[in-house]
Amino acid sequence: MELSVAMCGLLCLLFSQAVPMCVPTDYTLYEERRECDFCVAINTTICMGFCYSRDSNMKELAGPRFLIQRGCTYDQVEYRTVILPGCPLHANPLFTYPVALSCHCGTCNTDSDECAHKASSGDGARCSKPLRQIYPYPGLNNYIPPN
Amino acid sequence: MCVLKSTGVSLILSVLLFIADSYPNSDKTNMGCEECTLKPNTIFPNIMQCTGCCFSRAYPTPLRSKQTMLVPKNITSEATCCVAKEGERVTTKDGFPVTNHTECHCSTCYYHKS
Numbered sequence: 097m098e099l100s101v102a103m104c105g106l107l108c109l110l111f112s113q114a115v116p117m118c119v120p121t122d123y124t125l126y127e128e129r130r131e132c133d134f135c136v137a138i139n140t141t142i143c144m145g146f147c148y149s150r151d152s153n154m155k156e157l158a159g160p161r162f163l164i165q166r167g168c169t170y171d172q173v174e175y176r177t178v179i180l181p182g183c184p185l186h187a188n189p190l191f192t193y194p195v196a197l198s199c200h201c202g203t204c205n206t207d208s209d210e211c212a213h214k215a216s217s218g219d220g221a222r223c224s225k226p227l228r229q230i231y232p233y234p235g236l237n238n239y240i241p242p243n
Numbered sequence: 244m245c246v247l248k249s250t251g252v253s254l255i256l257s258v259l260l261f262i263a264d265s266y267p268n269s270d271k272t273n274m275g276c277e278e279c280t281l282k283p284n285t286i287f288p289n290i291m292q293c294t295g296c297c298f299s300r301a302y303p304t305p306l307r308s309k310q311t312m313l314v315p316k317n318i319t320s321e322a323t324c325c326v327a328k329e330g331e332r333v334t335t336k337d338g339f340p341v342t343n344h345t346e347c348h349c350s351t352c353y354y355h356k357s
Contacts, residue, residue, distance in 0.1 A: 117276045117296065118299075123302060125302075125303055126305075127305070127306050128306070129306065140303065142300060142301060142302040142303070143300060143301045143302075144298075144299075144300040144301075144302075145298070145299070145300075146276040146296040146297065146298055146299075147276070147296060147297065147299055147322075148276060148294075148295070148296050148325075149279075149294070149295070149296070149297055149324040149325040149326075149352070150292065150293070150294040150325065151292065151293040151294070151324075151325060151326045151327050151344065151347070152292075153284055153287065153290050153292050153341045153342050153343065153344065154339070154341050154342075155342065156340055156342070157339060157340060157341070160354045163354050165322075165324045165352045165353070165354045165355040166299075166322075166324075166355060167299035167301070167320050167321075167322030167324075167352065167355055168298075168299040168300055168301060168322070169299075169301040169318075169320050170301055170318060173318075175317075191306075192317075193303045193317075194303050194317055194318055196301075199301075202357075203355050203356060203357035204320045204322065204355050204356045204357065205356075205357055206356050206357065208316060208317070208318060209301065209316055209318045209319065209320045210304055210308075210312065210316040210318065210319040210320065211320050211322075211355070211356050212319055212320065212321045212322075213322075213351045213352070213353075
């Protein structure tokens with residue numbers, strides 16, 4: 097019994113240093129459009145966690161050369177499309193969103209990403225309209241909900 | 244029986260220690276993170292430097308935010324980095340002007356864009 101406990105403790109101790117901290121995490125996306133009747137909640141995966149960084153003691157002399165600054169961001173991403181319910185005919189009901197397949201600690205790619213300076217404390221107001229849940233089928237890149 | 248058990252346990256422990264020891268001590272690996280704190284600079288051991296891990300995330304840009312963007316982006320990245328909150332300018336024995344960090348915190352990343 098004591099041996100099992102000791103083994104578990106040792107395993108946890110050893111592998112706690114090896115567990116990556118920037119990982120895909122379940123996330124619920126809330127989206128609504130002005131012209132549509134509903135706010136939709138979509139389950140997706142984002143990248144979230146802790147990344148190593150280091151400040152430089154020699155910024156005056158060497159600039160950012162010795163700085164290490166990284167953020168947890170998407171590595172492999174898949175885009176999925178859903179149809180937003182309750183939209184009039186003239187409005188575009190399609191909504192495309194990214195799903196994180198894998199994450200990594202890296203620089204923020206300004207070509208594809210909006211690089212915000214600081215993590216916000218909260219997500220803010222989610223919906224001002226009635227909520228509808230959308231459940232895309234796993235593995236399906238384009239989901240069309242039934243009427 | 245006891246001898247066999249002990250041998251087995253020792254073998255497993257040795258393998259685990261070998262695996263743990265073989266992980267590279269590289270800053271580039273995405274490994275378990277220690278908090279943002281003061282550590283001695285590797286080049287100037289008498290100078291303290293802020294190093295460690297801070298929280299960050301990347302998520303789909305909300306539609307409302309995307310509509311206000313000049314160039315709409317599908318992904319928003321929010322990051323904080325381990326930087327010095329306070330420091331003092333000192334000169335090393337070799338005459339290099341450096342900043343000795345005295346307090347650290349997770350704050351704005353200014354050099355994480357590519």
